[in-house]
Amino acid sequence: MRGLEVVDSSSSRPRDDPDKSAPVNPRRSSHRCCIRFHGLRLATCSLDQRIKTWTLDETTGNWASDDDWKAHDAPVCRLSWAHPEYGTILASCSFDKTVKIWEEGGVEPARGSDANAGSRWRERATLSESRTTGASVRAVEFAPRQFGLKLAVLSSDSILRIYDCVELHNLATWNLTFTIDVRLLQPPSTPPMSTTDMFAAPGTSLGASSNGKSYGSSVTGGRPGKREADGGWSISWCKDATTGQLIAVAADTYGLVRVLQLSDSRSHKTVFTLPPNASGATDSPAITTVAWAPLCGRRFHLIATGGREGKVNIWKISPPHTNVTTEWSVNLAGTFDDHQSAVTRVEWNVTGTILSSAGNDGNIRLWRSTYGGIWRTMGHIHTEHGDDEEMHE
Structure with missing residues (x-):
């Protein structure tokens, strides 16, 4: 049985190192993973505030890292892929009390001191309603595609929020359609x-x-x-x-x-x-x-x-x-x-x-x-x- 080789994102190996599938002890920081719909892409998140994406080589069965970027200002808790019908979209949540929507696209040039220069992933939206209650966000999950581009968010104060993307071609605008205090x-x-x-x-x-x-x-x-x-x-x-x-x-x-x-x-x-x-x-x-x-x-x-x-x-x-x-x-x-x-x-x-x-x-x-x-x-x-x-x- 082949194990999943996850390279720790805190490794000192340069990002453009071609040997990205070499196994390194993953216990140092990577603590959550999420596989995309067709099983060929993987995203991992870390205590070091970073997200790393991987692609499966179907000929060898090995996973190779294809991107790595700083996503939040605190440890990243969970990840969720949107259905491929809506594009290559990833949601992340963190102890910094925010949810971020990421979209994979072409590499954009560096702007000033951009820490994520060279990454193909662009931040399209930040959902920060949890900050009003001072609660960390512990869980995110996109809804099944039949319900549209919809995202569920659960924070540490037990409040469930449901967001709908207003314009599918523009991921910057999300409507907060439900705010539910689950405890009550x-x-x-x-x-x-x-x-x-x-x-x-x-x-x-x-x-x-x-x-x-x-x-x-x-x-x-x-x-x-x-x-x-x-x-x-x-x-x-x-x-x-x-x-x-x-x-x-x-x-x-x-x-x-x-x-x-x-x-x-x-x-x-x-x-x-x-x-x-x-x-x-x-x-x-x-x-x-x-x-x-x-x-x-x-x-x-x-x-x-x-x-x-x-x-x-x-x-x-x-x-x-x-x-x-x-x-x-x-x-x-x-x-x-x-x-x-x-x-x-x-x-x-x-x-x-x-x-x-x-x-x-x-x-x-x-x-x-x-x-x-x-x-x-x-x-x-x-x-x-x-x-x-x-x-x-």
Whole structure:
């Protein structure tokens, strides 16, 4: 299994060095990566305030760096590629309380002391509404292309902002269409939720529940205290346009994930919530990562969550059937505590059939469903010791 070779952006190698695919220890600063739609471009962001882009050489399977520039005045938190239909566009967010929109184009001549002279990436817009509340921006994600060039932004004060690009040929103008304080959202009339026996995790057990207990309905608002510490953590759009504009938001310290539906009339509502565990307790540690799987022909949705409690949860979500019910069906399809430490990220593959999770234990773990619908581990990649990654089954 070929590992991803990421050259640390703080390396002293000149930018025009032809050997850009030589591996250098990436732990020095690169801490987030984002792969473009077709899988041939990669962007990484760093604690040193820089963004680096990469291109895959399909003949050798190696990644080569093609650009590197200073993007923010503080560590860069997250990145998101826009759909290729809108061009080569990248969004970044940072602890400097801003979101920046970047577009790849021709190299422009240096202007004065421009630190990014020679870079093909141009800054087209800066979204700085988070500065009004003094909150860092922790998550950004472009919406599916069916909804237009739309960007979701979540800041550490748990405020979700949705921006729309006014003119596709001019990325300088963005309208702020939603400003939602997620902590203050009222819970929905929560549909019955139950656990299922569709999982098997070594060392864990979770009984099935058929009592129709509703979870999350006791949470009625944000708790007072340090908003920066409580903070918003992660967002993920529903990739299926037939159910409308849905976005999952992990915010606050309750360990609760809220799924919101946005309308073109600028109204929004909470359609369902995901508790941190099967018991429905709302005092669990924060959920810090959420990922909505591509639908790819299934009749149900899958949402994965992970957090400081150390568990990876996989939720099976069935949309309402107008002939039978108007409520969403939410079931816990799998829960795993193999990391035995905080889970920092969950991501699906392009078909939504394999889930990867990363934890503070230094492992990337892979999960997939069996033919019978039971979720099991399929192996893990250990990256804690040395530069060589090992795949264990």
